[in-house]
Amino acid sequence: MAIKFKAQAKRNPQDITLPEKYYASAIADGEVDLDVLSEQIAYECTVTESDCYAVLLSLERNIIRSLDQGRIVKLGRLGNFQVSVSSEGRDTPEEVNAGLITKARVLFRPGRRLRSLLTDLTYKKAS
Template identity: 55%
Template sequence: MISIKAIPRGNPQDVTAPAKFYAHAIADGEVNLERLAYLVSNQCTVRESDCYAVLLALMHNVADELSQGRVVDLGALGRFQVGVRSEGKDLQEDVNTHTVKSAHLNFRPAKRLRDMLATLKYKLIDG
């Protein structure tokens, strides 16, 4: 179950407009690679240390492939791709590597994860 709470947000296009309240998902803890390795090891015959080593290698290789500009397709999990934010320019020829402000990761979940998102249950918390 996903916890949500109401968060006020102003309208950036009309700063005089009153804020509206929007549902905001609240995280309920965190799971790290060590915990994932432990969970995976309990679901198969592979030892926890082996699972952890594989997850670390996966993380290293995903980062390396992304830094080479490749889309990383993790099958039933989804796809990762690097995206960039840049300054807007009036002319196409003014866009260059110096106009890039920052990079971020785009994640496109595969069907199983998209289906999971469609069936989530929510609970409102005070806050």
């Protein structure tokens, strides 16, 4: 299987007067939700689909709760989740406050097996 991509025009954010350049952009080829994951997991082990679904929902709730408390969530070989923030800059540490935060996001740092997936990918240009 190959990751599909398309050419996408983008401007240079440092100089928007420059002409656009085209960059490869990955195209999603469907999606997998908790229902599908629960079914797949149940097929591969002795746990029922409804039990798998319940565990995945509980995992989601507990990840959110832990991130909300400022914790790093370590999921073993899968990887780690952590909250990160961006803010406006100031000249001294004393000037930095919560009002300067412009964006928050959840970072995911994949484990070794997920990272190795990226080195073994093949690509196919979408038609």
